[in-house]
Amino acid sequence: xxxxxxxxxxxxxxxxxxxxxxxxxxxxxxxxxxxxxxxxxxxxxxxxxxxxxxxxxxxxxxxxxxxxxxxx
Numbered sequence: 001x002x003x004x005x006x007x008x009x010x011x012x013x014x015x016x017x018x019x020x021x022x023x024x025x026x027x028x029x030x031x032x033x034x035x036x037x038x039x040x041x042x043x044x045x046x047x048x049x050x051x052x053x054x055x056x057x058x059x060x061x062x063x064x065x066x067x068x069x070x071x072x
Contacts, residue, residue: 003059006040008033010066024048037062 007020011029017036019028024047030036040062045055 002057003061004044005061005063006044008036008062008064024051033064 004021004023006026009018009020010016011018014029016029016031017033019026019036019040021044024044026040026044026047028036028039028043030039041060044060045058048055048058
């Protein structure tokens with residue numbers, strides 16, 4: 001089974017979460033983290049199938065990043 005790490009990044013300026021994976025290729029956004037994970041779980045297998053990959057052998061792993069600017 002192949003593992004695909006999906007990066008979930010908070011874009012504070014746009015007020016959304018973004019899912020990114022270059023291997024799938026995937027770029028999604030949603031207002032909440034839960035919505036983004038659910039969209040990714042639904043859409044990633046479709047994208048993989050369209051690109052000729054066996055979706056039954058893929059494991060999605062989610063890595064969350066939240067960046068903020070600090071004034072010093």
